[in-house]
Amino acid sequence: xxxxxxxxxLRLLAESVLRAASEGAFVSGAPWSADSPxxxxxxxxxxxQALAAVHALxxxxxxxxxxxxxxxxGVRQHSDPGPLLxxxxxxxxxxxxxxxxxxxxxxxxxxxxxxxGGPGEAGAGAGGPGEAGVGAGRRERFVPLGVTVxxxxxxxxxxxxxxxxxxxxxxxxxxxxxxxxxxxxxxxxGRHFGSPGLPRLFTVSDDRGDAYQLDFGFTDWSGQIRLxxxxxxxxxxxxxxxxxxKPVRIRLGEPGPExxxxxxxxxxxxxxxxxxxLLTVFADRLLMAAGEHGPDLRRTSYARAPLHAMTAGLGDVxxxxxxxxxxxxxxxxxxxxxxxxASMSVTGHGLTAPPGPEMPERWLSLLSHYQRRKPxxxxxxxxxxxxxxxxxxxxxxxLALLGLHNTDxxxxxxxxxxxxxxxxxxxxxxxxxxxxxxxxxxSGGRWHVAGVDMAQFSDGEHWLRMKLRxxxxxxxxxxxxxxxxxxxxxxxxxxxxxxxxx
Amino acid sequence: MTVTPSDPWYAxxxxxxxSVPCGPGTHSVRWExxxxxxxxxxxxxxxxVLAALGGEKAxxxxxxxxxxxxxxxxxxxxxxxRGPADEIGIGWDxxxxxxxxxxxxxxxxxxxxxxxxxxVRPAAGLNxxxxxxVQRRRRRAQEELELVRRRRTDMLSLLALGYGFQxxxxxxxxxxxxxxASEVVEGRARPALVAAVAGRLGPVAxxxxxxxxxxxxxxxxxxxxxxxxxxxxxxxxxxxxxxxPVMWLARVWAAGLALVDRHLVVAVExxxxxxxxxxGLRAPxxxxxxxxxxxxxxxxxxxxxxxx
Numbered sequence: 001x002x003x004x005x006x007x008x009x010l011r012l013l014a015e016s017v018l019r020a021a022s023e024g025a026f027v028s029g030a031p032w033s034a035d036s037p038x039x040x041x042x043x044x045x046x047x048x049q050a051l052a053a054v055h056a057l058x059x060x061x062x063x064x065x066x067x068x069x070x071x072x073x074g075v076r077q078h079s080d081p082g083p084l085l086x087x088x089x090x091x092x093x094x095x096x097x098x099x100x101x102x103x104x105x106x107x108x109x110x111x112x113x114x115x116x117g118g119p120g121e122a123g124a125g126a127g128g129p130g131e132a133g134v135g136a137g138r139r140e141r142f143v144p145l146g147v148t149v150x151x152x153x154x155x156x157x158x159x160x161x162x163x164x165x166x167x168x169x170x171x172x173x174x175x176x177x178x179x180x181x182x183x184x185x186x187x188x189x190g191r192h193f194g195s196p197g198l199p200r201l202f203t204v205s206d207d208r209g210d211a212y213q214l215d216f217g218f219t220d221w222s223g224q225i226r227l228x229x230x231x232x233x234x235x236x237x238x239x240x241x242x243x244x245x246k247p248v249r250i251r252l253g254e255p256g257p258e259x260x261x262x263x264x265x266x267x268x269x270x271x272x273x274x275x276x277x278l279l280t281v282f283a284d285r286l287l288m289a290a291g292e293h294g295p296d297l298r299r300t301s302y303a304r305a306p307l308h309a310m311t312a313g314l315g316d317v318x319x320x321x322x323x324x325x326x327x328x329x330x331x332x333x334x335x336x337x338x339x340x341x342a343s344m345s346v347t348g349h350g351l352t353a354p355p356g357p358e359m360p361e362r363w364l365s366l367l368s369h370y371q372r373r374k375p376x377x378x379x380x381x382x383x384x385x386x387x388x389x390x391x392x393x394x395x396x397x398x399l400a401l402l403g404l405h406n407t408d409x410x411x412x413x414x415x416x417x418x419x420x421x422x423x424x425x426x427x428x429x430x431x432x433x434x435x436x437x438x439x440x441x442x443s444g445g446r447w448h449v450a451g452v453d454m455a456q457f458s459d460g461e462h463w464l465r466m467k468l469r470x471x472x473x474x475x476x477x478x479x480x481x482x483x484x485x486x487x488x489x490x491x492x493x494x495x496x497x498x499x500x501x502x
Numbered sequence: 503m504t505v506t507p508s509d510p511w512y513a514x515x516x517x518x519x520x521s522v523p524c525g526p527g528t529h530s531v532r533w534e535x536x537x538x539x540x541x542x543x544x545x546x547x548x549x550x551v552l553a554a555l556g557g558e559k560a561x562x563x564x565x566x567x568x569x570x571x572x573x574x575x576x577x578x579x580x581x582x583x584r585g586p587a588d589e590i591g592i593g594w595d596x597x598x599x600x601x602x603x604x605x606x607x608x609x610x611x612x613x614x615x616x617x618x619x620x621x622v623r624p625a626a627g628l629n630x631x632x633x634x635x636v637q638r639r640r641r642r643a644q645e646e647l648e649l650v651r652r653r654r655t656d657m658l659s660l661l662a663l664g665y666g667f668q669x670x671x672x673x674x675x676x677x678x679x680x681x682x683a684s685e686v687v688e689g690r691a692r693p694a695l696v697a698a699v700a701g702r703l704g705p706v707a708x709x710x711x712x713x714x715x716x717x718x719x720x721x722x723x724x725x726x727x728x729x730x731x732x733x734x735x736x737x738x739x740x741x742x743x744x745x746x747p748v749m750w751l752a753r754v755w756a757a758g759l760a761l762v763d764r765h766l767v768v769a770v771e772x773x774x775x776x777x778x779x780x781x782g783l784r785a786p787x788x789x790x791x792x793x794x795x796x797x798x799x800x801x802x803x804x805x806x807x808x809x810x
Contacts, residue, residue, distance in 0.1 A: 004692055004693055007690075007694075008692070008693035008696050008697065010693075011693050011694060011696070011697035012697050012700055014580070014697065015700055015701040016716050018584075019584070019704065019705070022584075022588060061690075065580075068577050068580035069580070071577075071580075071581050071657065072580060072581045075581065075590050075592055075657075075661055076588075076589070076590055076591075
């Protein structure tokens, strides 16, 4: 990695953009409009984002370059430059590029920490269903549940479906979905969930007679319930009760599901550069966005407009990553990205690599789905599948899958991730920066891309909800989850034991 | 050819003067031999002491303070002019409009705005009921806001002095960072200096050879001698590879000597004003020629107009 060349690239780009802007104003003879931001700014901001994401550029240095550029533009506008001089451009806003995985910024792909365990098996104590080691601390515990707890609140009745129990190094949580049987139920409960009165709706106690307070965190129809205080290790069961209902016992001793052949997650070492990983995750986001428009993508430029916006300046980003020596000159990823853009009729990205070689199978699968003549048939009906699988550690991160459900025509996957940089509220949200690819292949061989939909940060852990595109059919008997980082691809084949709301 | 100048970098620059609204009148501010001089404020230090005791600080004194705060500030190079055609039309009205309390001056945007505004709002409300960490954060944000305010006023004031002062300040900054070009210096300044040279050399190279400024590739020449200039490739692959020392910005560009008589000036061999001897290239790859130049005075002292 060459930080000096990275910053030099950004500054030279700023010079070029400023020169072009000055010449444009000079030719037209008109003062620059103070009302419209200079179009060169987003171009610069994207390169700054990408370089900061791969740790080739300190965010403060990137901010300085952009601030100077904004002022340089402002004082040449022949209008009041005061506002611009008070501006600290928010270059992290609308971030398109995921932050590289943790570890030494100078380290190669492997140095960020390859997956625990060799190829073909989950690392001992650090992967697979049931339990996972967390160093010298407590062993994490992940238990699939599939337990339904009915409830009634005022005149609204419904049920909570517990998908999993996760006891991590920081806390214990249920992942759940919920439904009401009354049309106005969500609105009513939306007012109550999280309110001081809600914990009184449910009570929970353990096999030792200790009671817990429940903190609900959710949006729409799914989320997490955190137990306070933190339960002790070794619990056999918890009992959840709702008024007027029989207590429901939740057994915590069952191991998580294994693959159809009893195998745990499979680990394949990889060796992606930080730049290749950034571009690969960007391609995922592009495919995710493309799914919004489906078959219209090839027919109307209107449908492609968001993709054009996302890919604008991609050529600059690739050049910047090469200059920063985080993208090998012989890398095939830029060519694949160019092929992906071409297959979606997206132009204006500035990529100079010729399209090709062949795109990954999962990209082709998704493109083929998007380009079908007929739009998606009726969305899958609601259902939920318990999951609780800890994946082997890789790239300094630990991921665990906590549940899957189809709700309102969308398929949502819950995960917990630890080892990512802390979210102090000042940087870009994890929704925009998760540095891994997550894909799901269904039992019919069709691939589904996952994108972060909701995120909550707590005690060093990111609790994520990812949306799958396209959604899964409710009857899918098993899936293969692929999580790809810089140093490893982890593949877990998981049977799905679907449950359905009453 | 080795050039080891012993004369100061500004030796090719004449004195320069600007008018500054100060108190009820207008005062002169002068640049002489590398220094800013306030003829109407012979005892500026005493005025600063009075200002510290609550008196009003003269605008001229504020300008001089701003100048000294930014003599090694690389942002001056990123913001300031790239050449005589790069007009920055800031006037003292703009400076006045940007003062705190002036209508329309303070508008906050961007991510920083929220923190800054949050800092302003509770300033009077720091009280024991607010957690200490929050109070510390607010204080820090307030301090940062003050810095940004001062920086804003500084920049506008320095730009309002006009082109002559703008290039002289750029030369001062470049001279302050001249060592950063050395290979042994692990300077964070190098990227900014490369961009500063590229941003100013590009338009000059365009005039010289008709080449697109984006096809000019600049590096900093670290050792003795003036550097190198080479043209490679054809068509879109054409590149003008230029290696020049950082001091080129100060000694040559700031003095308005970059292009004289269709020669790219790469060094000043005998500095002086209004007469100097420079080394100029007729073409890339050629040996530099000695050229005696004279300021024809068209620029009125602020921007010399050199002729053979």
